[in-house]
Amino acid sequence: MAQRAMMVSMVDPIAQAPLSLTERRKAKTQLDIARCAAELFSERGVSTVTADDIATAAGISLRTFYRYFRTKEDAVGPLLAGGVTDWITELTATPADVPAAAALESSARLTLTRTDRFGVDSLRLTRALLRAVPGDPALEAVWFRVVHDTEEALVTVLGERLGPDADPLEVRLLAVAGNTAMRLAIQTWAGTGDTAGDEDTGPTPADIAVRCIRALTAGVGSALDPSAG
Numbered sequence: 001m002a003q004r005a006m007m008v009s010m011v012d013p014i015a016q017a018p019l020s021l022t023e024r025r026k027a028k029t030q031l032d033i034a035r036c037a038a039e040l041f042s043e044r045g046v047s048t049v050t051a052d053d054i055a056t057a058a059g060i061s062l063r064t065f066y067r068y069f070r071t072k073e074d075a076v077g078p079l080l081a082g083g084v085t086d087w088i089t090e091l092t093a094t095p096a097d098v099p100a101a102a103a104l105e106s107s108a109r110l111t112l113t114r115t116d117r118f119g120v121d122s123l124r125l126t127r128a129l130l131r132a133v134p135g136d137p138a139l140e141a142v143w144f145r146v147v148h149d150t151e152e153a154l155v156t157v158l159g160e161r162l163g164p165d166a167d168p169l170e171v172r173l174l175a176v177a178g179n180t181a182m183r184l185a186i187q188t189w190a191g192t193g194d195t196a197g198d199e200d201t202g203p204t205p206a207d208i209a210v211r212c213i214r215a216l217t218a219g220v221g222s223a224l225d226p227s228a229g
Helices: 002-006 021-044 051-058 062-068 073-093 100-111 117-132 137-162 168-190 205-224
Strands: none
Touching: 021 051, 021 062, 021 073, 021 117, 051 062, 073 100, 073 117, 073 137, 100 137, 100 168, 100 205, 117 137, 117 168, 137 168, 168 205
């Protein structure tokens, strides 16, 4: 139950099937809990925060917390996966005549340049959270689970985009390249800036993502772009 909810928001980015009211409420509750967990982890450190602390901050009972998540670290999954959902949604909406590699790039840029308050705050929380990931095996496991799920989602969307005649290996390679590029970009950005005030003087996360995507999809992207020949 929790695993699927991590990969969806109001609309499933793969199936484009609207969620029921119950599913939307469940997803919102999970995201609210995730945001509280991320705030606490970044402020106090993972080791000092308990599941009870997260439940209290989220305004729920400990029993309710464990209905949604097995561990305190699992609680941040929906926040991390929310960015994935946004990216997949933007990628799916990119016009079909845009080459796959270019579609990955443009959708990543759109995802990482949101200016609405919720989007900006989600990026801030994700950045703070990823700064706490290194050295914490349980948080790393959640992060890499989201990374794995992202690759599978990309394979599905890119496979549909490129059509039934596309080489499955090439589709997988493009998904791996795009996924790795985004992961590197987010992790690189998380390691920059002022950790206290998050004042940036370097490249934006979108700039880093575009650079990584262009570098890692160069060979695969040209092989899959019909206009390249």
